[in-house]
Amino acid sequence: MSTDSPLTKKTSLSSHSSQSPSSDPQESQTSLVDIDYWSRSFLALVYPVSFTVFISAGLSILLYDLYTESNVFEDAGLISSSKGPNAASISKITSESFLIALIIIGIIALATCLLVIFVYYDCLKCLYIYLFFTVICVFSLLNISILSMIIAQINSSIDWITIIFYVYNVLTIAILCMFWLAPNLMKQIVTIYQCIIMILYVLKIAPEWIAWALLPLLAVWDILAVLLPFGPLYLLINLFQKRQLQVPSMMVYTTGIWFRNQNMNPFDDDHSISSQNYLSSFNLVFISSNVLKYISKHTSLTLTTMNRNINASPDQQPRKKRRVRESMLGLGDFIFYSILLSKTVFTSQCNLFTIIIIYLCLIMGILLTTIILVILHRPLPALPISLFIGLIVFFHYNHIGYKFADRLRLPSGPIII
Amino acid sequence: MSIPKTRWRCEQFHQSRTNANNGCQIINAQIHSDYEESTVESNKDNMVSLEKKSPEERLNICRKYYLGGFAFLPLLWLINAIWFYKQAFKVEPYPQQAQIRTYVIRSAIGTLAWLLIITIWNVLFQVFRTKMGPAGDYLTFVVPRGYY
Numbered sequence: 001m002s003t004d005s006p007l008t009k010k011t012s013l014s015s016h017s018s019q020s021p022s023s024d025p026q027e028s029q030t031s032l033v034d035i036d037y038w039s040r041s042f043l044a045l046v047y048p049v050s051f052t053v054f055i056s057a058g059l060s061i062l063l064y065d066l067y068t069e070s071n072v073f074e075d076a077g078l079i080s081s082s083k084g085p086n087a088a089s090i091s092k093i094t095s096e097s098f099l100i101a102l103i104i105i106g107i108i109a110l111a112t113c114l115l116v117i118f119v120y121y122d123c124l125k126c127l128y129i130y131l132f133f134t135v136i137c138v139f140s141l142l143n144i145s146i147l148s149m150i151i152a153q154i155n156s157s158i159d160w161i162t163i164i165f166y167v168y169n170v171l172t173i174a175i176l177c178m179f180w181l182a183p184n185l186m187k188q189i190v191t192i193y194q195c196i197i198m199i200l201y202v203l204k205i206a207p208e209w210i211a212w213a214l215l216p217l218l219a220v221w222d223i224l225a226v227l228l229p230f231g232p233l234y235l236l237i238n239l240f241q242k243r244q245l246q247v248p249s250m251m252v253y254t255t256g257i258w259f260r261n262q263n264m265n266p267f268d269d270d271h272s273i274s275s276q277n278y279l280s281s282f283n284l285v286f287i288s289s290n291v292l293k294y295i296s297k298h299t300s301l302t303l304t305t306m307n308r309n310i311n312a313s314p315d316q317q318p319r320k321k322r323r324v325r326e327s328m329l330g331l332g333d334f335i336f337y338s339i340l341l342s343k344t345v346f347t348s349q350c351n352l353f354t355i356i357i358i359y360l361c362l363i364m365g366i367l368l369t370t371i372i373l374v375i376l377h378r379p380l381p382a383l384p385i386s387l388f389i390g391l392i393v394f395f396h397y398n399h400i401g402y403k404f405a406d407r408l409r410l411p412s413g414p415i416i417i
Numbered sequence: 418m419s420i421p422k423t424r425w426r427c428e429q430f431h432q433s434r435t436n437a438n439n440g441c442q443i444i445n446a447q448i449h450s451d452y453e454e455s456t457v458e459s460n461k462d463n464m465v466s467l468e469k470k471s472p473e474e475r476l477n478i479c480r481k482y483y484l485g486g487f488a489f490l491p492l493l494w495l496i497n498a499i500w501f502y503k504q505a506f507k508v509e510p511y512p513q514q515a516q517i518r519t520y521v522i523r524s525a526i527g528t529l530a531w532l533l534i535i536t537i538w539n540v541l542f543q544v545f546r547t548k549m550g551p552a553g554d555y556l557t558f559v560v561p562r563g564y565y
Contacts, residue, residue, distance in 0.1 A: 152559045159542050159556040162535065169492040172485075176493075181465050181478055183500045 042370045056199045056338035060345040073207040097209035101217045112232040119239050139171040146200045199338045222381035237379045333382045361390040476513040483520045491531035494524040
């Protein structure tokens with residue numbers, strides 16, 4: 001895609017709209033601009049989500065033997081088992097797993113409130129220390145635990161020296177990416193790597209029933225935290241909006257990473273502020289608190305203001321080329337979309353149709369959220385629509401729908417349609 | 418809380434010409450200043466681009482990555498070599514470019530040397546693991562399942 005033509009078209013459209021006296025062409029002009037802009041930003045959201053989701057689904061298919069044959073992925077005795085001599089009833093198991101999922105979400109909520117308090121009282125040092133600690137733990141301890149699973153599955157005999165060397169290197173790169181300068185590609189790779197570590201770790205500690213109970217509760221928590229006026233995420237977002245100064249630097253250090261979509265780099269030249277930025281999640285030490293997921297709309301505003309500034313002061317030329325496209329998606333969203341897909345891999349016994357259908361449901365959820373975002377213009381939770389659609393479709397397809405699909409694809413009798 | 422709302426809803430001012438010029442200018446100034454400051458901040462932190470930095474800063478970054486690689490960190494050398502390759506060889510010369518060029522070349526050589534060391538060690542370990550006695554078992558990360 002060319003970088004200049006849509007931009008010049010957009011600026012000409014916007015300048016047209018600012019000059020025409022009547023309001024109706026302005027409305028249609030802005031809506032034209034909006035649709036082009038929003039479809040592009042939707043695609044920019046879809047690419048990294050798809051990438052992460054495919055990698056995690058691939059790793060889940062790789063680890064599927066470990067899931068069925070060994071006890072790595074058991075529920076650690078937290079809930080009553082559904083098999084064996086002391087098998088509990090399904091309702092008892094689901095209630096227990098929902099309780100445990102509630103406890104996990106309580107911890108996430110606590111971490112979010114803690115972070116809101118940090119941001120509110122301008123306690124930058126606490127945030128830096130917290131984030132530093134989290135990054136070190138994730139990239140060393142959880143990394144080793146993930147590596148042990150993968151190496152056990154591929155059955156190779158790698159020695160401790162190589163592992164420690166590798167973990168040491170990756171940890172140094174992660175710290176450099178987050179707290180100092182590193183190439184943008186490395187930042188994206190480190191972000192995806194962190195996501196994968198989190199995903200596999202959450203799958204390890206919450207494998208069977210607990211993960212399924214966690215997902216709808218997380219969707220509900222997301223709705224409550226972002227849409228209610230006293231929700232911690234809403235407060236966090238407003239704090240970041242108000243103290244506009246702090247947003248970029250703090251986002252790098254507190255949430256860790258601005259995820260920059262690789263496909264957006266050809267669009268934006270070097271003056272672009274934040275082409276596609278994704279707030280990463282605030283990482284609780286052992287449980288990823290997905291906390292900040294919001295898709296907000298910043299940029300039609302900044303586009304129009306930029307055009308006014310261009311008309312006003314011609315020396316702002318270098319900033320004219322900036323395509324500010326701030327549609328942000330929190331890292332926790334990546335993690336929980338991928339957990340949904342990995343759980344479908346495990347529970348549906350690597351049924352490829354189920355995986356594809358759930359992936360399409362996720363994309364549809366992102367699309368619907370983007371559409372609602374265009375209408376509403378406020379921070380929205382990105383999880384609930386995708387998760388609800390995905391969960392309903394999965395449970396329907398896994399128990400009922402697959403019979404229909406199998407009947408369609410298996411050879412039938414003498415009746416040929 | 419009102420400030421974010423007006424920032425988001427500024428487009429509605431465009432509908433009437435009178436309001437657009439009066440209302441949005443004030444907000445424009447504020448947003449512009451905020452935007453400017455935020456761009457300054459974010460240029461520093463978010464979009465790392467080597468072209469925007471002064472040559473001294475580039476040399477500084479290159480040197481830091483080069484020196485850091487000596488602490489058993491070949492990944493830093495790899496990143497240094499790839500990131501500054503364009504700066505060292507493909508850009509018009511500037512006074513620090515010669516030094517960056519030496520750093521890049523040495524980083525590349527260091528990466529290859531470490532790659533060799535790691536490969537040789539791994540091959541040796543995989544071949545001699547069972548013949549090393551108890552040390553082989555202690556060094557193994559995950560003892561593989563046997564099939565025989």
